[in-house]
Every structure is written in C-alpha cells, then in structure tokens.
Amino acid sequence: MTLKEIGEFGFIKKISRGCLIRKENIVRAIGDDAAAFKTDPDQLTLITTDLLVERIHFSRSTIAGYDLGYKALAVNLSDIAAMGGAAREAFISIAIPEDCPLDYLEDIYDGIKNLAAKFNVNILGGDTTNSRIDLIINIVVHGTVAEKELLRRDAARSGDMIFTTGFLGDSKAGLHLILNDIAADDESLEMLIKAHLLPEPHILEGRFLAQQPGIHAAIDTSDGLSSDLRHIVEQSNVGARLYADKIPVSENLKKFCTRFDFDSVKYALSGGEDYTLLCTASPETADKIASEFQKEFKRPLFPIGEITDTRQMELIWPNGRIRSFSPSGWDHFKEQNK
Numbered sequence: 001m002t003l004k005e006i007g008e009f010g011f012i013k014k015i016s017r018g019c020l021i022r023k024e025n026i027v028r029a030i031g032d033d034a035a036a037f038k039t040d041p042d043q044l045t046l047i048t049t050d051l052l053v054e055r056i057h058f059s060r061s062t063i064a065g066y067d068l069g070y071k072a073l074a075v076n077l078s079d080i081a082a083m084g085g086a087a088r089e090a091f092i093s094i095a096i097p098e099d100c101p102l103d104y105l106e107d108i109y110d111g112i113k114n115l116a117a118k119f120n121v122n123i124l125g126g127d128t129t130n131s132r133i134d135l136i137i138n139i140v141v142h143g144t145v146a147e148k149e150l151l152r153r154d155a156a157r158s159g160d161m162i163f164t165t166g167f168l169g170d171s172k173a174g175l176h177l178i179l180n181d182i183a184a185d186d187e188s189l190e191m192l193i194k195a196h197l198l199p200e201p202h203i204l205e206g207r208f209l210a211q212q213p214g215i216h217a218a219i220d221t222s223d224g225l226s227s228d229l230r231h232i233v234e235q236s237n238v239g240a241r242l243y244a245d246k247i248p249v250s251e252n253l254k255k256f257c258t259r260f261d262f263d264s265v266k267y268a269l270s271g272g273e274d275y276t277l278l279c280t281a282s283p284e285t286a287d288k289i290a291s292e293f294q295k296e297f298k299r300p301l302f303p304i305g306e307i308t309d310t311r312q313m314e315l316i317w318p319n320g321r322i323r324s325f326s327p328s329g330w331d332h333f334k335e336q337n338k
C-alpha cells in the first residue's frame with residue numbers, strides 16, 4: 001500500500017489510531033478543522049496548525065513575502081472560524097534557506113502581523129531554523145469558543161439547508177492565472193488573483209453562525225466544495241443534494257470562465273482555498289439566519305442545497321438532471337485530476 005493509493009485522508013485515519021490516551025475533556029480530536037478541549041467549565045480551547053512548504057504550496061517566484069505571510073496565518077484563522085471560535089494566540093515556526101533575502105522574510109512577518117492585528121491575535125513565539133532549499137512555514141493558532149457555541153463537522157441532520165458564506169471558485173481561477181503566467185489585464189482578473197493570494201478568513205461570520213441556535217454543522221472551504229462537504233456528509237452519516245444554479249459564482253469568475261472556456265460550476269465544486277464557511281441549518285431557522293446574516297454583513301448567506309439521508313452526494317442541474325458527484329478537490333497525496 002502506498003501513500004498515493006490511500007490518499008491524505010486514508011493516511012490521517014491510519015496515524016490517528018492510538019493518539020488519544022486521555023479521553024476526558026477532549027471534545028474534538030483529529031478529524032475536525034481544529035481540536036477542541038475543555039479547559040474551563042463552559043469554555044473550550046481550540047488549537048489548529050498548518051504547514052506551508054515551498055514548491056508544494058507556493059513558489060517564492062510568484063508570491064510576495066507579504067502575501068505569503070498573510071495567507072499562512074489566514075488559513076489557520078479560517079480553521080478557528082469553522083469551529084465558531086475567536087482566534088487568540090499564534091506561534092510561527094519557519095525554516096529558512098540560505099538564499100532567502102532578509103527583506104522577503106520581513107515582508108512575511110509584516111503580512112502575518114497585519115492580519116493578526118485585524119483579528120486581535122497575539123504572536124507569542126515559535127521556532128526558527130535553516131533549510132537546505134525550501135522555505136517552510138508552520139503556524140499554530142489557539143482560539144476559544146463557548147462549549148454550547150462550538151461548530152463541528154459531525155452535526156448535520158437530514159433536512160438541514162446547506163449554506164456558504166461567500167463565492168466559490170475564485171481562488172482556483174486566481175491560481176490558474178498565476179500558474180499559467182497569464183497577465184491580469186483587467187480588474188476582474190486582479191480580483192481573482194487577490195482571492196487566491198489574500199483570502200479573508202471568515203472569523204466574524206463563524207462567530208455569528210455559532211451564536212445562531214439552528215446552525216448544526218460547519219467546515220471551511222479549504223480543499224474544495226465537493227471535498228469539504230464530503231467531510232460533513234461522512235462524519236454526520238447523512239447525504240447532500242446541491243443545486244448547480246444556486247452555487248454562488250462571482251461575476252469575476254463568470255467572466256474568467258467565458259474568456260478561458262471553463263465551466264464555472266465545476267470550478268466552484270472542485271476549487272480549493274476559498275476559505276468561506278459551509279454550514280448546515282435546521283429548515284425552521286434557515287430563513288431567519290439568512291436574513292440576519294444579510295443584515296449583519298450586507299451580503300447574502302447563500303443557500304446551495306440540503307442535507308438528505310441517502311449517504312450520497314448529488315448535484316441537480318436546472319434541467320432536472322441529477323448527477324451523483326464525488327470529491328474532486330485537493331488531496332495532498334493522490335494524483336490530482338483537476
């Protein structure tokens with residue numbers, strides 16, 4: 001058996017065995033966006049970590065230091081957001097190759113610090129070392145959430161509405177432009193590149209959702225809608241039905257897809273790194289939550305489908321055609337077929 005055959009999630013399953021020695025006070029362990037454990041009678045501590053490796057996740061020749069630092073912290077904050085938490089403290093570890101200019105490193109920390117300040121996060125420490133060739137950044141973020149407000153992947157129920165807090169697919173389009181060295185010759189292409197390089201973690205949206213009584217499950221869209229939704233479906237033992245014409249696609253992505261001849265729904269389904277939140281809400285509360293969200297953030301909470309009891313994921317096209325779909329997003333060890 002090879003890593004390629006079992007994939008990232010098969011590997012995580014394998015190494016998860018034997019990890020939990022003391023089960024008391026652990027609310028979420030391996031398998032959610034962040035770990036959650038009790039440190040206080042009604043407060044949970046959240047911990048998440050993310051590793052960015054040069055030539056795997058980024059290329060120094062195509063990302064500015066500032067953007068790299070900003071994104072490295074943003075992806076961690078997004079995981080805290082997916083648990084409904086407030087981010088509190090961060091630890092930054094970095095392995096630096098000899099040829100990396102000091103200016104570039106200072107820019108990385110400027111990007112991290114600016115985003116940290118925006119969400120009231122302290123940077124409390126980390127580790128620095130050297131590296132042979134590649135720059136490697138690891139960030140750990142600590143957050144908190146009241147136990148009754150915790151959002152988790154395994155709490156979706158049949159009949160729930162499925163929502164996303166923002167557009168999907170923009171980041172993948174931005175990555176396409178960067179990888180193919182296509183100049184951003186208009187504002188819409190610039191916005192797509194920005195969506196890829198400077199994703200906005202939905203911390204405030206996560207806090208808002210956590211305080212709504214009808215919200216059941218949540219996850220952030222890091223690997224792609226189809227892959228991320230699968231985690232909710234599998235962990236909650238349910239199914240999901242999405243409506244192709246309801247998946248929110250930005251005007252920028254529509255223009256991009258027309259120009260480069262791509263299908264925007266496929267882009268939205270398989271495109272990772274959007275860092276919106278996916279959540280499910282009971283049908284009785286869904287309308288009210290969506291209208292409160294609109295009032296609070298001046299933009300919609302997009303309904304994209306519903307949770308079913310079929311254990312399948314299906315996509316309904318406007319002509320009524322139903323297609324089952326499987327995850328087509330990012331898996332770090334499997335061959336990519338994007």
Ligand SMILES: [Mg+2]
Nearest residue numbers: 033079220222
């Ligand atoms: Mg996540």
